[in-house]
Amino acid sequence: MSTQWSPAFNKTYPDRLLQSVQELPPVDLFVTTADDKLEPPIITINTVLSLLALDYPSHKLACYVSDDGCSPLIFYALHEASKFAIHWVPFCKKYNVQIRAPFRYFCDEDNKCMTNNEEFRQEWSRMKDMYDNLSRKIDVDPNSIPNLLQGEYTVFSNTHRTDHPAIIKVIWENKEMVEDGLPHLIYISREKRPKQPHHFKAGAMNVLTRVSGLITNAPFILNVDCDMFVNNPKTVLHAMSILLDSKGEKEVAFAQCPQQFYATLKDDPFGNQLTILYKYLGAGLAGLQGIFYGGTNCFHRRKVIYGLFPDDVGKGNKLSDEELKQKFGASKQLRKSVVDTFEGKIYAPSDVIIVTKAVEEANQVAGYGYEYRTGWGKQVGWMYGSITEDVHTGLTMHEKGWRSELCTPDPIAFRGCAPIGGPTSMSQQKRWATGMLEIFFGKHCPIFGTIFGKLSFRQFLAYMWIINWGFNPVAQVCYASLTAYCIITNSNFLPKDWGIYIPTAVVVIYKIYNLYEYLDSGMSIRAWWNNQRMSIITPMNAGFCGFITILLKLLGISDTVFDITKKDIPPSNDDTHDKNAGRHTFDESLVFLPGTTILLLQLTAIFIKLFGFQPQGVLSGNYECGMAEILCSVYVIICYWPFLKGLFGTGKYGIPLTTICKGGILTCLFVCLCRKTVSV
Ligand SMILES: O=c1ccn([C@@H]2O[C@H](COP(=O)(O)OP(=O)(O)O[C@H]3O[C@H](CO)[C@@H](O)[C@H](O)[C@H]3O)[C@@H](O)[C@H]2O)c(=O)[nH]1
């Protein structure tokens, strides 16, 4: 409640920006991809194409793609995409195309039919043919890749995704630094060696930061995940309106655009479209110290990434060379670029031509040993120690006293893939719950941040709210078990007199307000209900497993891993009407065990009640199980409707028999234990 109490909104006017600043600053664009199977190259290149076509002087942009999968296919796809971009980018700019990711643009045939302009129609068709050709070309069988491994591709021979040297390739260089050309496009696959920690996405971001520091060293950085294409070509201008504001430099560390999705399923069946979260929580946070960093669609100030405090803005470099070395590592070139960043020096276009030369040095900073005994991941760059490196990194900035802002242009800035299907969605949410707990148990816990740092009290509460994604599941599982326990043992935990009205009223008012938020945002009651339901299902399954993972980590038994979310090739418009779309799917993973057990437990409890198997007369009348406990149990069953269907479903729509058996055994154990407590 505290978080949403004082909402604030930003309105940006990019046209006025062009009047008030003399020159626009350079911006480095980072894209991360990590697995060419889970993240098909066609998705990545669409994101890259949309970035290359941004409405911003192209000699001020440079696009860096980090490939943690070391995939020649991604490299090949980027190469082909850059050839297509030579035609695509001028086309978009000439006709002021809004969606510059071709797969979304060509989805909509209306774009062509809407106009009578014959020249446009012809060009449209030519572009479409070229794009179809490109998609066919990169849709190659992975086995044919060895044939691709000639010339440029030889560096990929004898590489394995977890064992290879650093590979940095300039795919396209804007040699003449022309304003309406194509931005530089650079491929980076950092060095990896077996058993050497690489810190997942945070590690990749730090390599991108260093490599780009050596090549273009732009004062601003935009980072997107491989599936987040630009939906509004003026986005950079909107973000710059916030960051270049005279007050901005002293206060605002980053400008975050909301994560929204395309080709979404109707009524948000998996409760993961985040619309309400960004709208209300985002506005609420904007009224405090600012929105959390969401890992993608975010514009950062490079010097803040380098660890600058707000009080030191404008004071230039205050670090000695020794300190620079300790923090930023051995590369002299890099340290020089860091000093430039602190001093606000921007490379002139004439300096930048040495891209190829910088690449040699870049190989050094992309090596796995480069960070050894430096401040990367601890004092500077993206923070290590949590698999939700985004919230973690943003938190350290807020703890230093920086603010952040939400940037919400119209049309919305970016769009990406929301996970479709139970297992993908659950594994993503499990990672988030795990990552939040890692933050809580880490050095940057918000509690310390408020006491010793500059995290404001209400911002602290907001961070605790989101960290609670990791703790709340335990409470939910306990309560669900408690209702079942009360029914089975004929006891109660809710008051029987008027005392019951107070908690009921609180819950009902909260739910009604929540429903209002959905309706006010133009969403349906169904979408509200789906989110309610998922707010029971997701924590008890994904969140609970996340909690167990952290217990195992704290006990030193196993470490946490960043499981990449599978990105499905976007369905064409017709597929979204598929009758099974939105139906819950399951797999063998343990993530579905807690939910299955809870459901079986509630069913058993209701069965015991209905058939009169409850023990009688153990407790006096006032302490017996009442209507309230039964209603709670029924509510849980209704929420678990998709699981109930899953008990009887087949194939991917059914809960696997092994999971049901395991759940059954746990349920029996629970019932036996309950009975024991009564008989004692
Ligand atoms: O070892 C890795 C693992 C992941 N990634 C990239 O990280 C991004 C995010 O991964 P994804 O599987 O899409 O995770 P999501 O749950 O969709 O991502 C959300 O949550 C993450 C933190 O858990 C943030 O990093 C993301 O920005 C945010 O969008 C993708 O571009 C990946 O290619 C890497 O580069 N290296």
Ligand SMILES: [Mn+2]
């Ligand atoms: Mn994602």
